Amino acid sequence: MCRKSPPLRGEALDEADNRRKDRADQARPRPLPIEGFAECGRTRCLHPSRCRAPHATETELRSALDLHPRATADFLDALVAIGLLSREQGFYQNTAISDAYLDARKPGYVGGFLIMHNLQYGKWARLTELLHVGSVTQDVRDEQKMHDDMQADPMRIRRFMAAMDGINQLVGPALAEKYDWSQLRTFADLGGARGNLSAELVKAHPHLEATVFDLPAVREVFDEHMEKLDLAGKVTFQGGDFFTESLPTADALIFGHVLHDWNPGLRKDLVRKAYEALPSGGYLLVYDPMIDDERQRNDYSLITSLHMMLISPGGSEYTAADCRSLMIEAGFAETDTIPLTDVDTLVVGRKS
DSSP, X not given: OOOOOOOOOOOOOOHHHHHHHHHXXXXXXXXXXXXXXXXXXXXXXXXXXXXXXXXXXXXHHHHHHTOOHHHHHHHHHHHHHTTSEEEETTEEEEOHHHHHHSOTTSTTOOHHHHHHHHHHGGGGGGHHHHHHHSOSOSOHHHHHHHHHHHHTOHHHHHHHHHHHHHHTTTHHHHHHHHSOOTTOOEEEEETOTTSHHHHHHHHHOTTOEXXXXXXXXXXXXXXXXXXXXXXXXTEEEEXXXXXXXXXXXXXXXXXXXXXXXXXXXXXXXXXXXHHHHSOTTOEEEEEEOOBOTTSSSOHHHHHHHHHHHHHSSSOOOOBHHHHHHHHHHHTOSEEEEEEOSSSOEEEEEEOO
């Protein structure tokens, strides 16, 4: 979950910039079909298998979802064309892919992540503004207030946690397999949401003792999730803000999909704070969709970096070399880079 950062100074954009933002807002693009698929299913069934029958006609789906007849057939057939639905004799049903990943009842569900992107997609209408002005957020304090408001809204927290589960779906198994946990006994996932990553590590390496460190408002959804995974008591929760409070004591600390939320100065502060919290011989593990060091091959991470700039006042992606430099500057004696998933890179620092 995003953290509340220390107050930053900044000048408000002038009136012309504000007018430009208003015009950009009016030109928001439409969501992509796969994101619309998840969005329509957020509160009611879009997937035919979640309706009363295992398949349904266009008319039945339109009625169940309160969709307009002009667009529904083309929308459903677009989902057929990209492999999310199949259609036989006028009846639509899930394909194996959508059944595995877009049914909220299944453990592989990633719809929360797609719904979050659907809500953020309109920001891309302001790309030109970002390129000219450097930001589409007037004041970092606006984002701080947004995060504070989310803590007070249990439904928003649950939606955000569902999005984080989708993002971390492949990271947990990869981190459990590709990093050597045999010499470690404890770890803490800083900003660990409701514990999906920690759960994967503990299941793969039962000797590990895990702590999730996140804002206190996350505890309720964490407890529910651990109970559902039958890991209650095996992964503990510690509430706190990693900018303002002491970090947990552990053999390894993890920043996963966290540093890219913040500007380079705050990343530096967090890496230094982790170094100070670790014991001698401890490890810091950082993973994000890092840009390749030459900045010319990893198109996904470069586009994701622009996305982070559009949705946050200071966030962006960075290279593995940038991360290693932060670790060395903080005092880490050794660093290593490990390809983690198709999109994520892991950088490890060891404290002497």
